[in-house]
Amino acid sequence: MITEILQKDEFTKADLLQLLKVEGQDLDLLFAKSNEIKKKYVGNKVYLRGLIEFSNVCLKNCYYCGIRQSNESVSRFNVKDDDILAMVQFAYENNYASLALQSGEIENPTFALRVENLLKKISSLSNNTLGVTLSCGEQSKETYQRWFDAGARRYLLRIETSSPELYQKLHPSDTLHSFTRRLECLKNLQSIGYQTGTGVMIGLPFQSIENLADDLLFMKRFDIDMCGMGPYILHRETPLAKYENLLLPDKERLKLSLKMIAILRILMKDINIASTTALQSLCVDAREKAVEIGANVLMPNITPGTYRNDYNLYERKPKTSLQFEGKEEKITTQKFGTVPIGYGQCGDAPHFFNRKKTSV
Ligand code: SAH
Ligand code: SF4
Numbered sequence: 001m002i003t004e005i006l007q008k009d010e011f012t013k014a015d016l017l018q019l020l021k022v023e024g025q026d027l028d029l030l031f032a033k034s035n036e037i038k039k040k041y042v043g044n045k046v047y048l049r050g051l052i053e054f055s056n057v058c059l060k061n062c063y064y065c066g067i068r069q070s071n072e073s074v075s076r077f078n079v080k081d082d083d084i085l086a087m088v089q090f091a092y093e094n095n096y097a098s099l100a101l102q103s104g105e106i107e108n109p110t111f112a113l114r115v116e117n118l119l120k121k122i123s124s125l126s127n128n129t130l131g132v133t134l135s136c137g138e139q140s141k142e143t144y145q146r147w148f149d150a151g152a153r154r155y156l157l158r159i160e161t162s163s164p165e166l167y168q169k170l171h172p173s174d175t176l177h178s179f180t181r182r183l184e185c186l187k188n189l190q191s192i193g194y195q196t197g198t199g200v201m202i203g204l205p206f207q208s209i210e211n212l213a214d215d216l217l218f219m220k221r222f223d224i225d226m227c228g229m230g231p232y233i234l235h236r237e238t239p240l241a242k243y244e245n246l247l248l249p250d251k252e253r254l255k256l257s258l259k260m261i262a263i264l265r266i267l268m269k270d271i272n273i274a275s276t277t278a279l280q281s282l283c284v285d286a287r288e289k290a291v292e293i294g295a296n297v298l299m300p301n302i303t304p305g306t307y308r309n310d311y312n313l314y315e316r317k318p319k320t321s322l323q324f325e326g327k328e329e330k331i332t333t334q335k336f337g338t339v340p341i342g343y344g345q346c347g348d349a350p351h352f353f354n355r356k357k358t359s360v
Helices: 002-006 013-020 024-041 081-093 109-125 141-149 164-170 179-192 209-222 239-246 250-267 277-282 286-292 350-359
Strands: 050-055 098-103 131-135 154-156 195-198 272-275
Touching (some): 002 013, 002 024, 024 250, 050 081, 081 098, 081 109, 098 109, 109 131, 109 141, 141 179, 209 250, 250 277, 250 286, 272 286, 277 286
Parallel strands (some): 050 098, 098 131, 131 154
16 A cells, blocks of 8 residues: 555645555654665765844744744844854865855845845855755745855755645734745745755644645645644744644654655655754654655754844754764764765756756
């Protein structure tokens, strides 16, 4: 049964539902298959993106997020450009080959210009060799284009859930939190030529297993190049916290998140899939497990230490745990779990190039 599904090339929603429900030996089979596909299509490697969370100022009020605008207990920061560039230098010298810049969402000309200038400085500091991923939320097409022209090549904008109904339950009903706009932004990113990434939260209150199967089909249909998805983790100072009783226990939510990663790898063989920080909040070595079953990107947090505690999207956000997370010393670790680290390789998603070839 499961072996039959695992041999398929095309998957129906019923297949995906069945895979999402597997347990015991079948789960081992699923993970073995996803690992085999990972090795064949993207190699037995994990690529690094030095993650810099450069500002927690956000104008939005997503119900799940700890740095939402209405949370007054957050002390807001903006890392100075020079401090960001020092961390860029660290990543460059230590052969990370790639960076991710993430922030709260601000859509205004000052912010657009700031990021544009920052990208230009990063480009000249690294002789245009560092692959830069941005994750700064929804912006106009013109801003996305300017950032692309200034050197950004990848963009991560999670759809959060592919169900417009569930999306509405997780966000205020206003124009700042529109599912349609978020989708429009994703399309714009793709049409400009970014390697386009999206993702969802897993184990949200009100989320069904059908929603998750639909999320997988959404990513396939949208033909994404990269995915960053992870478990939803409660933050007490948010409106969604009152639904704590609807959450799966940590262990189950973690298992579901790992299944999502494995199934996505089988569904979209040559994309990049991140082993996200939120996984680690549920289990100390969950990120290692994720790269052993299908993920191939790791985002070590290199945000300067003084700011790190104020970027709490969720509770239990891990502090530095890896040798290469934000320490200014020579990095010598060669493997993450059992998987070799791809130092000096910027690790583009093969899917991006394969997609272009087939669409010509
Ligand atoms: N502001 C930008 C990028 C920063 S937020 C944006 O929203 O796109 C990055 C991601 O953090 C979000 O996409 C969301 O999926 C995730 N996130 C926020 N709150 C979370 C929570 N409580 N648990 C798990 N992930 C969360
Ligand atoms: Fe802001 Fe992103 Fe958090 Fe929403 S998820 S409140 S946009 S930082």
